[in-house]
Amino acid sequence: MKFSKLFTKTRKEAPKDEVAKNARLLIQAGFIHKELAGVYSYLPLGLRVLNKIENIIREEMNAIGGEEVLLTAIQNPELWRKTDRWEQDVWFKTQLNIGTELGFGWTQEEEMTHIMSQYIHSYKDLPKYAYQIQTKFRNEERAKSGIIRGREFKMKDLYSFHASTEDLDSFYECAKEAYRKVFERVGLGELTFLTFASGGAFSKYSHEFQTLSDAGEDTIYLSPEKKIAVNEEVYSDDVLEELKLEKKTLERRAAIEVGNIFKLGTRFSEPLGLFFKDADGNRKPVVMGSYGIGPSRVMGTIAEALSDDKGLVWPSSVAPSQVHLISLGDTPDVREHSQKLYDMLYTAGIEALFDDRNDAGAGEKFADADLIGIPYRVIVSGKTLADGAQKAEIRGRKEKDGRLVDFNGVVREVSQKS
Amino acid sequence: MKFSKLFTKTRKEAPKDEVAKNARLLIQAGFIHKELAGVYSYLPLGLRVLNKIENIIREEMNAIGGEEVLLTAIQNPELWRKTDRWEQDVWFKTQLNIGTELGFGWTQEEEMTHIMSQYIHSYKDLPKYAYQIQTKFRNEERAKSGIIRGREFKMKDLYSFHASTEDLDSFYECAKEAYRKVFERVGLGELTFLTFASGGAFSKYSHEFQTLSDAGEDTIYLSPEKKIAVNEEVYSDDVLEELKLEKKTLERRAAIEVGNIFKLGTRFSEPLGLFFKDADGNRKPVVMGSYGIGPSRVMGTIAEALSDDKGLVWPSSVAPSQVHLISLGDTPDVREHSQKLYDMLYTAGIEALFDDRNDAGAGEKFADADLIGIPYRVIVSGKTLADGAQKAEIRGRKEKDGRLVDFNGVVREVSQKS
Numbered sequence: 001m002k003f004s005k006l007f008t009k010t011r012k013e014a015p016k017d018e019v020a021k022n023a024r025l026l027i028q029a030g031f032i033h034k035e036l037a038g039v040y041s042y043l044p045l046g047l048r049v050l051n052k053i054e055n056i057i058r059e060e061m062n063a064i065g066g067e068e069v070l071l072t073a074i075q076n077p078e079l080w081r082k083t084d085r086w087e088q089d090v091w092f093k094t095q096l097n098i099g100t101e102l103g104f105g106w107t108q109e110e111e112m113t114h115i116m117s118q119y120i121h122s123y124k125d126l127p128k129y130a131y132q133i134q135t136k137f138r139n140e141e142r143a144k145s146g147i148i149r150g151r152e153f154k155m156k157d158l159y160s161f162h163a164s165t166e167d168l169d170s171f172y173e174c175a176k177e178a179y180r181k182v183f184e185r186v187g188l189g190e191l192t193f194l195t196f197a198s199g200g201a202f203s204k205y206s207h208e209f210q211t212l213s214d215a216g217e218d219t220i221y222l223s224p225e226k227k228i229a230v231n232e233e234v235y236s237d238d239v240l241e242e243l244k245l246e247k248k249t250l251e252r253r254a255a256i257e258v259g260n261i262f263k264l265g266t267r268f269s270e271p272l273g274l275f276f277k278d279a280d281g282n283r284k285p286v287v288m289g290s291y292g293i294g295p296s297r298v299m300g301t302i303a304e305a306l307s308d309d310k311g312l313v314w315p316s317s318v319a320p321s322q323v324h325l326i327s328l329g330d331t332p333d334v335r336e337h338s339q340k341l342y343d344m345l346y347t348a349g350i351e352a353l354f355d356d357r358n359d360a361g362a363g364e365k366f367a368d369a370d371l372i373g374i375p376y377r378v379i380v381s382g383k384t385l386a387d388g389a390q391k392a393e394i395r396g397r398k399e400k401d402g403r404l405v406d407f408n409g410v411v412r413e414v415s416q417k418s
Numbered sequence: 419m420k421f422s423k424l425f426t427k428t429r430k431e432a433p434k435d436e437v438a439k440n441a442r443l444l445i446q447a448g449f450i451h452k453e454l455a456g457v458y459s460y461l462p463l464g465l466r467v468l469n470k471i472e473n474i475i476r477e478e479m480n481a482i483g484g485e486e487v488l489l490t491a492i493q494n495p496e497l498w499r500k501t502d503r504w505e506q507d508v509w510f511k512t513q514l515n516i517g518t519e520l521g522f523g524w525t526q527e528e529e530m531t532h533i534m535s536q537y538i539h540s541y542k543d544l545p546k547y548a549y550q551i552q553t554k555f556r557n558e559e560r561a562k563s564g565i566i567r568g569r570e571f572k573m574k575d576l577y578s579f580h581a582s583t584e585d586l587d588s589f590y591e592c593a594k595e596a597y598r599k600v601f602e603r604v605g606l607g608e609l610t611f612l613t614f615a616s617g618g619a620f621s622k623y624s625h626e627f628q629t630l631s632d633a634g635e636d637t638i639y640l641s642p643e644k645k646i647a648v649n650e651e652v653y654s655d656d657v658l659e660e661l662k663l664e665k666k667t668l669e670r671r672a673a674i675e676v677g678n679i680f681k682l683g684t685r686f687s688e689p690l691g692l693f694f695k696d697a698d699g700n701r702k703p704v705v706m707g708s709y710g711i712g713p714s715r716v717m718g719t720i721a722e723a724l725s726d727d728k729g730l731v732w733p734s735s736v737a738p739s740q741v742h743l744i745s746l747g748d749t750p751d752v753r754e755h756s757q758k759l760y761d762m763l764y765t766a767g768i769e770a771l772f773d774d775r776n777d778a779g780a781g782e783k784f785a786d787a788d789l790i791g792i793p794y795r796v797i798v799s800g801k802t803l804a805d806g807a808q809k810a811e812i813r814g815r816k817e818k819d820g821r822l823v824d825f826n827g828v829v830r831e832v833s834q835k836s
Contacts, residue, residue, distance in 0.1 A: 007485060007537050007546040033533050035490045036520070041533065042488040044548075050488070067425060070460040070468070072453045073491070073553060074510075074570050092492075094510040094522070096569075097557050102454070104512070104522070115451050115459065119425050124777075128425040130462075135491060135553060139515050151514075152492050359542075 023146025038143025187315025441564025456561025605733025
């Protein structure tokens with residue numbers, strides 16, 4: 001991808017109407033565009049990051065047996081009246097020109113349960129796992145957290161369907177482990193902790209995955225030693241005793257909820273008529289679980305938690321590309337050799353963002369590279385090519401100094417790390 | 419993918435509340451679910467087809483320089499008032515709890531133009547091409563055409579931005595050719611014709627891609643010899659003369675509009691303030707084009723135009739898998755060898771849908787294979803394995819008879835065709 005083809009540009013300054021660090025940086029670097037408060041478009045670099053996060057989640061959902069679907073945004077009120085959730089404030093409601101009232105989905109237990117009621121009839125049809133990665137809509141009162149809490153956002157929602165609570169319990173542990181892998185792979189592993197939260201009618205606790213960040217809206221009590229936490233909403237002596245946590249060892253921290261897993265039991269299957277016949281012919285409600293991760297929120301959390309004072313810092317697994325290639329100096333030698341290195345990287349399957357601009361100086365190019373936050377900055381200039389050497393300067397985004405390496409060495413080093 | 423893991427099932431009969439063939443077949447085969455009239459969910463097999471169509475479109479848009487983005491569904495009325503399109507009936511409108519009126523996007527010229535106005539300032543910034551594949555919403559009066567005309571549907575919309583009409587004209591021809599490739603690759607090439615349609619204020623004609631089908635809502639006059647057509651809306655002696663078409667050689671046909679390319683000129687750039695400085699420093703409006711294909715409509719059109727009286731017929735490029743593998747007879751030999759062939763196909767990178775059910779008979783399995791419409795049906799049974807042979811019966815979906823081939827031959831034949 002060449003700068004000269006990319007339609008976005010970086011801005012000299014962060015937008016003045018944004019308070020959230022993630023939105024300020026992502027807009028300044030040209031990753032997203034603010035349409036309205038809490039409503040953001042994804043521009044080429046931003047969409048690449050979002051897609052990589054979604055693909056990591058997709059792989060881990062497939063690995064635990066998830067079948068991918070794509071449900072509708074438009075929701076039928078009839079289903080939501082059965083579960084008493086049609087009157088909530090979170091809805092964006094609309095209507096057909098012919099008069100019928102409709103809503104835009106903010107979660108999808110109702111629709112998924114209704115679909116399953118057409119296919120699940122017997123214990124032999126269980127268990128089943130279906131998930132989607134879909135745009136969702138919430139009529140949020142406040143929307144000042146950039147893409148961390150949007151009115152329109154991407155959500156991966158997995159729903160599981162079981163013949164018994166034991167089977168749900170067992171799958172729930174698989175999902176927990178899959179979530180741990182997701183946060184590890186997107187580069188938030190060390191900052192993200194399994195957190196006990198309120199569980200609803202069916203289960204004492206639900207589990208959240210909370211990433212430490214000053215921008216977090218949640219407060220958790222973290223045990224650094226046991227690597228688990230308790231959400232303030234359930235924080236009490238009784239709970240600490242049950243979880244064998246010592247109050248004085250816990251740290252009170254702000255955190256962003258990046259994932260949530262929840263045992264639903266029969267909360268949705270009963271009102272929506274999702275029943276099955278067990279081996280003895282008895283009619284029973286299906287036991288359900290629900291498991292959410294917001295890919296756009298994960299992207300915002302990475303921007304919030306990993307960036308530094310120079311700009312964004314992307315883990316290589318989700319970076320828009322692995323290399324930020326910079327040509328310095330508009331000479332035939334530099335032009336030819338930077339293009340050659342770009343081609344070598346491409347042939348090796350390594351994505352590079354190539355700053356091939358002639359009208360930008362070294363300072364501007366370096367500042368852009370730091371702001372955009374791609375893992376490796378690689379410079380080809382008259383200096384690196386001196387005396388006929390085919391060399392470039394390579395520097396990791398968080399490294400202080402660059403090193404002079406020949407072109408093959410650049411390809412080798414990046415291949416090993418990505 | 420094994421039948422025993424797949425949550426969907428085929429139905430014995432088509433749904434009674436659907437009149438459109440595409441919806442009847444796709445629901446009966448478990449590809450989609452009807453949420454409301456014109457609002458359909460994509461189930462595992464259906465989403466695979468939709469994704470394959472989208473990826474073919476994506477590849478062809480990337481090949482002509484398109485940069486992929488993802489704009490928002492939620493739209494700001496302010497932009498649409500500037501182009502006088504806020505008062506149209508097609509909107510699903512809603513509002514924030516705090517009162518502001520909003521709409522859900524049914525096309526995106528306004529938003530894309532507005533975004534570009536932040537990045538395009540000089541002739542050096544042109545041309546640029548941005549596209550997205552996004553869910554769109556239209557408040558259609560009638561929605562009886564299944565996924566061919568939905569109230570919620572997928573749309574690929576590409577927008578091009580140029581310094582001159584000459585540059586637009588030249589790119590427009592590239593886009594036309596890219597569209598031709600898309601319809602060729604998804605298997606609609608022989609049925610789809612470039613069609614002259616009304617052009618708006620800026621251009622005499624726009625161009626549609628129309629696929630012949632009895633289900634089509636459009637009427638076109640087709641020249642089978644020249645392989646172009648004229649939409650009824652512009653059909654006149656003058657137009658025929660200009661296009662050098664002889665009236666008596668034309669066939670009047672029903673067709674589905676599967677794509678549309680349109681020269682917008684300065685219709686959107688002027689009211690939305692997208693101007694640039696040319697080489698002489700003069701301020702000029704950017705010249706635009708817009709290019710749409712509905713992936714969900716393409717899927718519906720394939721279902722409509724290529725299916726037969728037994729069920730769906732998918733071209734291999736968009737089929738949910740290449741092989742529909744059937745095990746017949748619940749013996750250890752059949753179980754072991756059908757699993758072996760499934761593994762061999764998987765190792766060769768060939769996707770198979772494996773009907774491994776024990777509780778379904780041969781007739782049911784054959785009818786399901788015909789209904790689902792995967793390119794190859796491959797049967798492993800006591801008969802094909804007789805005398806220790808590692809053979810299977812292979813039959814193309816449109817072939818009358820099967821052939822007995824050894825397992826390696828099955829892998830080879832399918833590899834060559836897919």
